[in-house]
Amino acid sequence: MPRAVTLIRSAALSDVAEYAYAATAPAESRLIFLAGACPLNDDGSTAAVGDYAGQALKAVENMEVALRAAGASLQDVISTRVLVASSRQEDLVKAWEVVRDSFGEHDVPSTLMGVTVLGYADQLVEIEAVAAVLDA
Numbered sequence: 081m082p083r084a085v086t087l088i089r090s091a092a093l094s095d096v097a098e099y100a101y102a103a104t105a106p107a108e109s110r111l112i113f114l115a116g117a118c119p120l121n122d123d124g125s126t127a128a129v130g131d132y133a134g135q136a137l138k139a140v141e142n143m144e145v146a147l148r149a150a151g152a153s154l155q156d157v158i159s160t161r162v163l164v165a166s167s168r169q170e171d172l173v174k175a176w177e178v179v180r181d182s183f184g185e186h187d188v189p190s191t192l193m194g195v196t197v198l199g200y201a202d203q204l205v206e207i208e209a210v211a212a213v214l215d216a
Contacts, residue, residue, distance in 0.1 A: 083155060083214070084105040084106060084109035084110075084214045085103055085104075085155075085157070085188070085211075086105070087186070087187065088100055088101060088102040088103060090102075098176075098187060099187045099188060099189055100188060100189050101189060102189055103189050104158075105212030109212040109214055110212065110213050110214075110215055111158075111210060111212050112147070112152055112210065114143060114211070115146075116206040116207060117140070117142045117146065117206065117207045117209070118198075118203060118205075119134070119137075119206075120138070126201060126202040130202070130204075131204075132164065132174040133174045133177070133178050135175070135203070135204045136162075136174070136175040136178035136205045136207070137178050140207065143207055150211070150213075152213050154182065154183055154186060155186050156211040156213050157183070157186070157210070157211045158210050158211060158212045159189045159190065159210050160188055160189075160191070161190070161193065161209075162175060162179050162190060162193070162206075162207050163193050163205065163207070164192070164193065164194055164195065164205055165203065165204045166204065167194050169194075171194075172192050172194055175192075175204070175205045176192050
């Protein structure tokens, strides 16, 4: 199945970033705007309390469920924003490494941000995403 998302890299920008700097989707693609994926269990409790990497993994898993419901997968994501409730760079990196590894070769443009607080009790990570698909 052809993909709508084209990742864009530039030799004029640093290759230190672990993601493409931009992405496009054709006009005929259907955009999917996901609510922030939270690290919540089925019963509504927060998963992996106190564990940045564990919460990032659960948030990715929940994002994959939402994507499937919309007829998409991680390979259809065109951008992400990873929110981490911490002012410590090492905490942000712990969450980012899980997100980065989950996407594999599909290294979408991403923003990693430290924030003061997130919406659920004990929540440390949230991932926003936009996806694009070509419907047959």
